[in-house]
Amino acid sequence: MRRFLSLTAFLLTLTLLPVQAQEKTVILGGDTIAITVNYEGVYVSGMYDFEVKGETLSAAKEGTVQVGDRIIESNGRAVTSLEELFANLKTLQKERNQVPVTVIRNGQREAASLFVCYLESEKVFKTGLYVKDKIKGVGTMTFYDPSTKTFAALGHEIAEEGQSHPADVTMGQIFEATVVSVRRSTSGNPGEKICQSESLVPIGTVSKNTIYGLYGKVQTLPSAAQSVPVASREEVTVGPAEIYTVIQGTTPKRYTIQITEVRKQNGQAVKGIQFQVTDPALLNQTGGIIQGMSGSPILQNGKLIGAVTHMVTSQPDNGYGIYIDWMLEEAQSE
Template sequence: MEKAGDKDVTLKINRKGNIIYEKITPILSNEDEYKIGIWVRDSTQGIGTITYYNPSTGNYGALGHGIVDVDTSELMTVRTGKLLKSNISCIKKGERGTPGELMGIIIDTARTNFGSVIKNTGYGIFGKLNDRYKKSIQTPETDIALKEEIKLGKAYIYSDVLGDGIEKYEIEIQSVNTLSYDISKGVIIKITDKRLLEATNGIVQGMSGSPIIQNGKIIGAVTHVFVNDPTKGYGIFIENMLKEEKKI
């Protein structure tokens, strides 16, 4: 706006999928600056968990749900993004009616930049890992289980909630809904691991994307917590994330 001064500017606007152009005249404000009176969300950041890395494509999938604008609840369009390391500093435990949260510091340096964020969707965020980070991955490849293979009962999630590294925590799969209209809520899980319950009271923000493993296969990822019961939450089927990954 400083360069445009009082000259008309043309804005390109994406309104629910329709591209429109609007001409606007900047106005000199009380601060002696030219403004056009629009509110723009130009960036966002947060803590979440990588669900998987696909060695055949070099892509990763994370979160299991989309990143939405905090004010409009609309899915945010990504132009560019970075996958960065975070250090967990403390845990806000979940309580009935108030979701908990992993709190920490996001470190933005060349050494802590693990890859790019290419796409933000209802199935999660997707992108490419950089070569240096791919070489550091030591976990073995894991088969996937389709939703028809998922059984009620014991399973595990893998998550780093204490900042000391990835840990395995026991959960119980209580429901499987293969026809769920909400793509990120295919399974209902309950945290049963005493260590995790002691640390967080259950599922907290930042654990989204934690992979769910049953019978040695990855079946999905943690996506949401029940607001009125932090020990319970939802998960997305891994096959849904993999189908979306193919589109990038």
């Protein structure tokens, strides 16, 4: 019995030695990025009327394709880009054509008809549709994970104007961008970053567009890498904090904010952090939050706690952020 007790005491002594928990760290973002993402197929973004020999025609009346449809087949041929759709239409010879197409509508494949008018005198086709195969925009990088070379940006989805769900895109690319000027936000009128991107070489590829942000991989990590620990949502408190973003050029700077509300969330959700911009320089330059700031890291007590996602339109110095917990979950499932 004594030997057993002695051995037990010895083992307990070993387990009570101090163990240092390893804190998760990432490379801080804050840099502005130009984003291009591709649709799988061709997206119908709008319609217009046009005249042929004095008659007003429209896609809405003559065909069954609808705004919001994504055309993936035309005349039995796959459509993955505008070029492929136009190549299919060039084979038509009639003045007026009803082309069978397959569309994705509300997540389901459906058969539809596309009205196409060929104008012999002008050698052009008219469909009455506004279509595109890409979405382009500007946002802010939130972080890079050095262990996987995964990036996370925006903190919210890329969506078509007027749509509340993520655009159904397949993949895309991100590029370095420079902020050349800003348009200030005023009550009821969101401002924006005015950017340019001259690089033809992407710094990363986009593979996932979700309501919690944009995710993908980078070939190389930033040369001026700044590592920062991440905080769980339980660590976030009401009080002083900072956002890290670019207002001019390419270098991010820290700007003070005041976190005014911390919402308890037990699962992935948006708008967990509410804040007010307090930094005089940022307020003077931007009026508060502007478009293109989405994804800007939020820091508190030296840790990354979240990312800017939304502004309050009527009070542009007020905004919302997503907890970094949820963005890390998305990045880890990448």
